[in-house]
Amino acid sequence: MKRPKLLNSKNIAILVVLAIAIVLPLFLRTNQYVLFLATTVLLYAVLASAWNIIGGMAGQLDLGAAAYVGLGAFTTGTLLIRFNLTPWVGMFIGALLAMGIATLIGIPLFGFKVKEVWYALSSSALVEVFRAIFMMWNKVGGPTERYLPFSAEGPRSWYLMRFNTYVPYFYIMLALLVVVFIINHRIRYSKLGYSLLALGEDEDAVEVLGVDSRLCKLKALMIYSFVAGLVGGVYGCIYGYLHPSFFSTDMSLEVVILGIVGGMGVTYGPLLAAIFLVSFREYLRASLSGMFPGKGLEGLYLMVYALILIVVALFQPRGIAPLIKRGFLKLKSFVGVK
Amino acid sequence: MDTTSMLQVSNLTVQFGSLKAVNNVSFEIQRGEIFALIGPNGAGKTTAFNAISGLLFPQAGQIVFKGTDITKLMPHKRCKLGMARTFQVVRAFNYMTVEDVVRVGAYNRQGEDTVAAKVDQMIELCGLGEVRQRVCGDLGLATLRRVELARALATEPELLLLDESGAGLNTAELASFMDLLRKINREQNITLCIVEHLMQMVMGLSQRIVVLDSGEVIATGTPHEISNNQKVIEAYLGKRVTQC
Ligand SMILES: Nc1ncnc2c1ncn2[C@@H]1O[C@H](COP(=O)(O)OP(=O)(O)OP(=O)(O)O)[C@@H](O)[C@H]1O
Ligand SMILES: [Mg+2]
Numbered sequence: 001m002k003r004p005k006l007l008n009s010k011n012i013a014i015l016v017v018l019a020i021a022i023v024l025p026l027f028l029r030t031n032q033y034v035l036f037l038a039t040t041v042l043l044y045a046v047l048a049s050a051w052n053i054i055g056g057m058a059g060q061l062d063l064g065a066a067a068y069v070g071l072g073a074f075t076t077g078t079l080l081i082r083f084n085l086t087p088w089v090g091m092f093i094g095a096l097l098a099m100g101i102a103t104l105i106g107i108p109l110f111g112f113k114v115k116e117v118w119y120a121l122s123s124s125a126l127v128e129v130f131r132a133i134f135m136m137w138n139k140v141g142g143p144t145e146r147y148l149p150f151s152a153e154g155p156r157s158w159y160l161m162r163f164n165t166y167v168p169y170f171y172i173m174l175a176l177l178v179v180v181f182i183i184n185h186r187i188r189y190s191k192l193g194y195s196l197l198a199l200g201e202d203e204d205a206v207e208v209l210g211v212d213s214r215l216c217k218l219k220a221l222m223i224y225s226f227v228a229g230l231v232g233g234v235y236g237c238i239y240g241y242l243h244p245s246f247f248s249t250d251m252s253l254e255v256v257i258l259g260i261v262g263g264m265g266v267t268y269g270p271l272l273a274a275i276f277l278v279s280f281r282e283y284l285r286a287s288l289s290g291m292f293p294g295k296g297l298e299g300l301y302l303m304v305y306a307l308i309l310i311v312v313a314l315f316q317p318r319g320i321a322p323l324i325k326r327g328f329l330k331l332k333s334f335v336g337v338k
Numbered sequence: 339m340d341t342t343s344m345l346q347v348s349n350l351t352v353q354f355g356s357l358k359a360v361n362n363v364s365f366e367i368q369r370g371e372i373f374a375l376i377g378p379n380g381a382g383k384t385t386a387f388n389a390i391s392g393l394l395f396p397q398a399g400q401i402v403f404k405g406t407d408i409t410k411l412m413p414h415k416r417c418k419l420g421m422a423r424t425f426q427v428v429r430a431f432n433y434m435t436v437e438d439v440v441r442v443g444a445y446n447r448q449g450e451d452t453v454a455a456k457v458d459q460m461i462e463l464c465g466l467g468e469v470r471q472r473v474c475g476d477l478g479l480a481t482l483r484r485v486e487l488a489r490a491l492a493t494e495p496e497l498l499l500l501d502e503s504g505a506g507l508n509t510a511e512l513a514s515f516m517d518l519l520r521k522i523n524r525e526q527n528i529t530l531c532i533v534e535h536l537m538q539m540v541m542g543l544s545q546r547i548v549v550l551d552s553g554e555v556i557a558t559g560t561p562h563e564i565s566n567n568q569k570v571i572e573a574y575l576g577k578r579v580t581q582c
Contacts, residue, residue: 191445191450194441194442194445195445197431197434197438198431198434198439198442201431201432202429204393204413204429205425205429206442207392207393207412207413208391208392208416208422209414209417209422209442209443209446209489209490209492209493210414210417210443210445210446210447210493211414211442211445211446212412213414
């Protein structure tokens with residue numbers, strides 16, 4: 001199949017959604033909570049779309065997203081605190097570092113053909129290991145929050161990537177999402193994409209077709225960890241501090257769930273899943289902590305996620321994207337567009 | 339370097355625990371021929387294929403492909419050198435369309451600008467035009483065998499290893515499959531090594547045969563010689579004949 005044009009009807013639909021997204025903050029300007037929510041949705045959509053490369057296409061159940069997010073955040077933040085380096089540059093250094101660490105871990109993992117459950121556990125352990133390291137490493141981490149410098153207005157605010165509104169963060173995440181979409185689309189219809197899709201199904205069968213499965217998986221891991229590192233850089237600025245709790249297994253898990261529920265290997269699936277699930281999660285979190293204040297029931301959303309995951313696995317193992325696609329096709333034939 | 343020799347297997351031994359699935363096996367495949375590896379169930383044919391294609395590494399022995407020692411080479415590098423194979427139990431990529439599957443193989447030698455043409459050519463050759471947009475998970479065995487063949491051929495091999503690729507096909511399907519194999523061998527000058535249970539297919543296709551039994555070579559020769567070999571009749575054909 002030839003690579004579909006970037007501007008086919010499906011992607012035009014995405015563009016329309018994007019256009020709506022772009023003007024959204026203008027209306028929500030006053031409601032910071034909704035803007036924060038929208039930014040969080042986009043943040044998770046970016047992570048889940050990046051995960052789609054290693055998880056959806058290459059079929060590796062990677063649970064390490066938060067490790068790369070944390071590394072990105074700590075690198076960017078520390079460079080800002082110590083060397084007054086702007087996060088606009090720092091986030092790329094953080095992303096490179098995250099990618100470097102991922103490479104160091106990916107080479108032996110893929111080299112020894114660590115797969116499936118073992119890969120999931122190893123990548124998940126990575127998050128915990130980094131949390132422990134940063135908890136003990138007092139020079140950059142430690143148990144107390146390290147606050148990032150702040151300036152409310154003017155160019156200094158831009159230099160620090162610290163704002164008193166979520167609007168800029170929303171646009172940064174939106175831009176990242178567009179970039180990740182393009183990367184996804186490019187990879188999907190390239191040699192790497194076809195190879196990843198095939199090796200996700202059967203590694204031996206793809207090896208004898210001349211595909212270096214280790215190298216392909218490593219490339220996928222590198223792209224994914226780089227994007228997660230970038231997101232991490234912004235994540236730290238959004239929250240305004242650094243803390244080892246950024247290395248959060250819950251976050252990794254959520255990214256995977258979004259990727260799977262959204263539809264393995266489908267570019268726009270994770271965004272759809274993020275829109276529904278992340279806002280649902282935030283709603284649940286807000287209402288639960290409202291109903292039972294101080295009971296720590298906010299974590300309950302993971303249970304609801306698990307239920308949704310089970311339902312999806314049972315009835316819609318390819319995720320919700322095919323459903324939406326069918327609906328979209330119906331709509332198209334209804335409207336009479338070819 | 340021996341220019342007529344495609345593959346030399348010397349003293350190959352593969353062990354699973356204490357079981358010697360392939361025991362000190364040696365044979366040679368000549369350039370351009372159709373070579374067959376036969377033997378009763380559990381004789382070690384698939385295991386030998388796995389060692390030759392690199393999916394497992396032998397405990398002893400040497401494999402030389404086109405003059406290069408490939409005993410320790412990774413499978414994808416063997417494919418780059420010009421070796422491809424199919425699987426006894428089809429290993430389709432269930433969620434991919436036929437043309438995408440073939441494309442994975444075609445990338446072995448083609449770049450982005452030429453790969454589509456190669457895919458079209460292979461789909462045409464293997465008669466998959468009608469199902470090219472279909473997802474492999476929806477296809478029947480006979481079609482999947484062709485898909486496996488197409489994706490292996492798309493890598494542009496010089497040596498193609500076919501593991502019981504006639505198994506599960508009906509007479510008509512088998513006949514057209516054999517025609518296809520002959521065509522590939524003759525027109526594209528691809529050396530074939532077939533593993534087969536179906537004597538009809540082996541006798542009809544191959545020029546030379548090696549017979550394995552319990553991991554060991556018990557006979558080598560032309561189809562005529564093999565069908566008159568007492569040892570083979572006892573170990574293999576005999577059982578078949580009485581069964582029929
Ligand atoms: N991965 C494995 N682990 C342990 N034993 C194995 C393994 N693969 C094959 N064997 C054993 O090795 C022997 C040879 O098996 P192999 O599959 O090579 O036979 P075959 O000649 O291909 O038989 P068939 O005609 O049934 O395909 C058998 O006894 C089998 O049980
Ligand atoms: Mg076999």
